[in-house]
Amino acid sequence: MTARLLRVAKITPLSPLVTRFRFECPEGGTLPLFSGGAHVVVEMPDGGLLRRNAYSLISDPMDGSGYEIAVRREDAGRGGSRFMHSRVAEGDTLRIGAPVNLFSLDLRARKHVLIAGGIGITPFLAQLRQLIRLQLPFELHYAARSRAEAAGLALLPDLPQVHAHISDEGNRMDLGAILAGQPLGTHVYTCGPEGLIDAVAETATRLGWPRGALHSEAFLSPPPGAAFQVRLARSGKTITVAPHQSLLEALEEAQVDAPWLCRGGACGQCETVVLSCKGRIEHHDHFLTDAEKASQTRIMPCVSRFQGEDLTLDR
């Protein structure tokens, strides 16, 4: 919705699998600042499919001259990271969403302990800069299998609070040692493989940490949008919703009136009656109840989509 077209200003390999992308405004100018831990959704037009992947911003949150992300190539993934690695070149433009933060620092903390595993270092790269700028006490622990795979190493500042744990070198991370003896009021943030997140939670619980002091990163990636067709009974039209469009936008493009307010699946204004449905509505709203969603008799065109043979709406 508030996505903007940005130019790929620089592509830098950080390790055999991880590459850094820097985006800037095509006309110069500055981008909105953000808070450490924020991510952006990158839109990738891949044939008929619009892929949307979320990536943590790794650049300085107080520097609006560009946004940087680090993408690890996942050959088994949905294809977004492969697209970034193989199809994107310097000078290309991509649509990038506004920064959203689901993993922000709890600024009430007396001290911040950041624990990263592998590519999970990314949100912390921005948080580090914020913590340094705000002069808040912190400690960072970065675990990786080998120095070659530790793409984040080159991006970490050389500070006594920053610790790399390279298991190849016999320097495994000892969570018990890290979490024991932290001052009261410390918060711990974990980002990495699920096993690491669980291990931190377990160790912290064993040591009596309050639950509210534990944070971990969970991305909410919007699903890729595929095109679909919708029949509109009242206006007698059939429209195609393009991958990058919402159903609401497609209605508006076809000059079919649908009321709206929030365009975010919360207010209920655009609620539309489904007259027939052969297939599955992908409900992404917060408005309909679970029972209403399951019945497939209503849809919120601002955020929801459809897969199947026939969807007919009362519009």
Added chain:
Amino acid sequence: MTIRFNDETFRDDYTFHNSPEAVRRFPFPFDHDSYMYSVNIEPHRRGQAGSVFQHRFDVDEHYIAEMRDREITLKDDPLRCQSLPHMELAGWDFLELVMTCKAEDYPDLFSLTRDGDRWHWINRPLGIDQRFTFLDATTLPCGPMEYITRQTQGDHALLDQREGNLWMDAGMITSQADWSLDFDIGMNFFEWHAPVPKAAEMGVFQRALKFLLNLQQGAPVRRLNWTMTVNPRLDTSPENYHKWGPEKRTLTPETVGAKQYLRVELQTLWRLPRSNAVAFPIRCYLCALEDIVTVPKWGRRLHRVLRDLPEELATYKGFSVNRPMIVDYLSKFDDGAPTSPGIFPDP
């Protein structure tokens, strides 16, 4: 367009008044002939020139008088302005938002010059010329939120976002419709909304919160809320109920048109960049019934809304006692004709 600022008061002799232009631009809150709570959130888009939606932070003829009234309230009760220690960064974010918006939208009234972190702010209506260092609170006479909200109409709450909720951890609240920052500070979205009737069962707060947790920078939203206030008083706080509560009993059929005000809050919600907090300015507009009815559509509609409003809402909003008198007064301006959709006066 330069604004002519009123010399007026919101207490004691109540010399507050709206010019005819101020009445025409009053944000009448009802787009139908009836009212019930809903998730009435919409994008805070730039509205028509002259309307209260034209600029991101509306400055109007009451600006200077409102800021004077805030000063009086704060002097009596400094706890109307509070900011928990972790909210200072959000205060800077909000200061930046207001200064940049006002300087862009009202270049004749406000100016902001930035040289890195060295900022120079000029507020001509209030006669302020301030040089300071951004993010260094020692260079301002008070904290950043207090500093900017002493210069910005409306109450302001700053909400911290964590644990899937919003927390009222800072605010400048001197013109509230009967709620207290000192009571609500540190509460979450559901806790501070607990006194509101009906809305929770309707799922309004659940859905609104989910929406707000996803609020994006650069995409502010707004909603209108309303209540009824006797006399043009900004400080209708629980702390001072003894001062304004009894005034409700002073209405007579002869004075209701002049002394009964429709109080509308233009509430906007903004995601702040560095702190990830949400700013919630609550801008209050007051309009006497006798001024409302100069717009025939508004007179008809307000009559119908207030006549048919569920009793729980009238009680919660505190005007049950005067409802019959108000409805009786307004009925004289309702000829039963249909009203057009939307909130704006007919052309």
